[in-house]
Amino acid sequence: MKEIILKKNKEISIKRFHPWIFSGAIKEMSDNIEEGELVKVFDHNKNFLGIGFYQPDSISVKLISFEDVPINDEFWEKKICEAINLRVNLGLFSNLDVTNVFRLIHAEGDNIPGLVVDYYNGIIVIQCHSAGIFLNRFLIAKLLLKILGNKVNAIYNKSSDTLPFNYKYKEDDGFIFGSYDGLIEVKENNNKFLIDFINGQKTGFFIDQRENRILLTKFVKNKTILNLFSYTGAFAIYASNAGCFSCINVESSKSALKIAELNSNLNGCRNIINFNNDIKDFFKNNNDKYDIIIVDPPAFAKHIKDKSNALKGYTKINKKALNCVKKEGIIFTFSCSQVISLEEFKQAIFIASAIAKKDVSIIFQLSQPPDHPVNVFCPETNYLKGLVLYVK
Numbered sequence: 103m104k105e106i107i108l109k110k111n112k113e114i115s116i117k118r119f120h121p122w123i124f125s126g127a128i129k130e131m132s133d134n135i136e137e138g139e140l141v142k143v144f145d146h147n148k149n150f151l152g153i154g155f156y157q158p159d160s161i162s163v164k165l166i167s168f169e170d171v172p173i174n175d176e177f178w179e180k181k182i183c184e185a186i187n188l189r190v191n192l193g194l195f196s197n198l199d200v201t202n203v204f205r206l207i208h209a210e211g212d213n214i215p216g217l218v219v220d221y222y223n224g225i226i227v228i229q230c231h232s233a234g235i236f237l238n239r240f241l242i243a244k245l246l247l248k249i250l251g252n253k254v255n256a257i258y259n260k261s262s263d264t265l266p267f268n269y270k271y272k273e274d275d276g277f278i279f280g281s282y283d284g285l286i287e288v289k290e291n292n293n294k295f296l297i298d299f300i301n302g303q304k305t306g307f308f309i310d311q312r313e314n315r316i317l318l319t320k321f322v323k324n325k326t327i328l329n330l331f332s333y334t335g336a337f338a339i340y341a342s343n344a345g346c347f348s349c350i351n352v353e354s355s356k357s358a359l360k361i362a363e364l365n366s367n368l369n370g371c372r373n374i375i376n377f378n379n380d381i382k383d384f385f386k387n388n389n390d391k392y393d394i395i396i397v398d399p400p401a402f403a404k405h406i407k408d409k410s411n412a413l414k415g416y417t418k419i420n421k422k423a424l425n426c427v428k429k430e431g432i433i434f435t436f437s438c439s440q441v442i443s444l445e446e447f448k449q450a451i452f453i454a455s456a457i458a459k460k461d462v463s464i465i466f467q468l469s470q471p472p473d474h475p476v477n478v479f480c481p482e483t484n485y486l487k488g489l490v491l492y493v494k
Contacts, residue, residue: 103153104132106143106163113145116152116165119479121215123154123163137269138233140173155216155234159266164215164232175241182245185212185219192472195253198223203288203297204473205309206246211475211483217242218264220305222297223288224255227305228278231264233271243278256280260305275300285361287368291316293339294368296361303358303400308333310470310486311398314434317466317490318396319344321432325393328352328426330381330419335362335374337396337434342371350392351376352384385422395423397435406441413442413450420454424462424493433491436468440485447487466490 108116112127129146135156143151143163153173154165171177185207189195194204207219209231216232219242226246230236243257257279265272285296290312299306315337322341329338332351341349351374353359359376366374377384381399397419403412416437423433437447444467455462468488470476476484 103140103142104135104156106131106135106141106156107148108143108145108151110146113149113151116143116145116168119168121152121154121165121210121213121480122161123165125160125162128162137266138237140234142170155232157232157234157266164210164234166214166234175245178238178241179245179248181212181214182207182242183249185214186249188212188475189473194473199289200292201290201312203290203295203307203309204312204471206473208474208483210480211477213477218305219246220307220309222286222299222306224253225282225286225299226250226254226257227299228257228259228261229264229305230259230261233266233269236261236265236269236271240278247279254279256282258282258299260299285364290336291340293336293343294365295334295336295339296364296368297334298357298361301357302361303333308336308398310438310474311336311436313471314436314468314488315340317468318394318434321394322346328392328395328423330384330395330397330423331399332362332376332396333358333398335359335365335376337398338362338374339365339369339371341394342366342374343369346373346394348373348375350374352379352381354378354380381419381422385426388426391426391428391431393428393431395427395431395433397423397433399436401439402437403439403441409439409441409446412439413446416442416447416450417454417457420451421458424454424458424460424491427493429494431493432465433493434468434488435491436486436488438486440482442487444487448489451489451491461494463492463494464489465492 107129109129141156152165153167154163202223216235218229220227260275297306323345327341327349329351332353335351338349402415470486
C-alpha cells in the first residue's frame with residue numbers, strides 16, 4: 103500500500119477519529135497514487151494513523167479504518183453488517199408493512215465515507231461519492247445480497263452524478279443485480295409514494311424527513327398548508343392524510359410534480375393543488391396567507407465558499423414565508439447544507455424575523471432520523487437542520 107505522511111500537528115483531528123485528511127495537511131506522498139487507491143496515512147514521525155481512499159481533491163483521503171488491518175472481503179462484510187444491524191435494532195426490518203423505505207448505509211455516519219445505500223421496498227440504490235467506493239461497488243452489492251437475502255429484488259448503481267467531477271472511469275448508471283421497470287411503490291408510515299429512483303433527485307426520495315413529516319401531522323387538522331420546494335409532495339401527502347383543509351405544492355420541476363400528482367391519486371387525496379413555479383415567481387403572484395408553511399429547499403451551499411450567499415438565501419426565503427403565514431401560524435423550515443451550522447441557520451431566521459417584523463418562537467429543533475446516524479467524531483454528518491417556528 104502506498105503511503106501519505108502528514109505535516110507536523112496535522113494528525114490531531116485524525117487521532118480524534120475524524121476521517122477526513124485535507125490536501126494542505128500532506129507533507130509527502132508516494133509517487134503515482136491513483137485516484138481511488140488505498141493508502142496508509144502516517145503522522146510526521148511515521149506513526150500509523152489510518153487507511154483510506156486517495157482522492158486528488160481538497161479532501162485528499164477519507165479514512166475507512168483507524169487500525170492497520172487487511173482491507174479484504176471480511177473487512178467490508180463487517181462494516182456493512184454493522185450498518186445493517188443498526189437498522190435491525192431500530193426495528194426497520196420488522197416494520198416493513200408500515201415503512202419499507204429507509205437508509206441502509208449513511209457514509210461517514212456508518213464509518214464508510216463515500217457510500218450511501220437506500221432501501222426502497224426491495225430495491226437497493228447505491229450512490230458512490232468517491233472513486234475508491236465506486237471501485238468496490240460490485241463487492242458491496244455482493245455483500246448486501248449475502249446479508250439481506252430475499253429482502254433484495256434488485257440493486258441499482260446511481261453514482262454518475264455523485265462521483266468527483268473529473269473522475270475518468272465514470273460509467274452510466276444501471277442495475278448491478280436484477281432489474282425493475284417504472285416507478286417503485288413504497289410505504290412510509292402507511293403513506294404511499296411512487297419513487298423514480300432512476301431519474302429522481304438524490305436516490306429518488308428525501309428519506310431524511312420521515313420523522314419531521316410525522317411531526318407535521320400533529321398540527322395540520324383543518325389547516326391550509328403551503329409546501330415550498332415540494333419535490334414529489336411527501337409533506338403534502340402526510341398533511342392531506344392527516345386531515346388538512348388544503349395544501350399547495352410549489353415546485354419548479356415538472357417531472358417531480360407529475361409524480362406528486364400520481365402520489366395524490368395513489369393516496370386518494372383531493373385537497374392538494376400543484377403549482378409548477380419558481381418560488382420567486384410564486385410569491386410575486388400570490389397574496390394569500392396560510393396556517394402552516396413548509397420551507398424545505400435543496401442545499402444552498404455545497405462548499406464553504408458558498409456559505410455567505412447561502413445564508414442570504416435562507417434569510418430571504420424565510421422572510422417571504424414569514425410574510426405569508428397567518429397570525430399564530432407555524433413554519434417548518436430546513437437547511438440541508440452541510441457547511442451551514444445550526445447556529446448559523448438560526449441566525450438567518452433571526453435576521454429574517456427582524457426584517458419581517460414578526461414575533462417568532464422556536465418550538466422544535468429538528469434533525470435527520472436515526473437511520474441517518476450522526477458520527478460524534480465527524481460533526482459534518484449532522485447535516486439536516488430544521489426549526490419549527492411559531493409566528494405570533
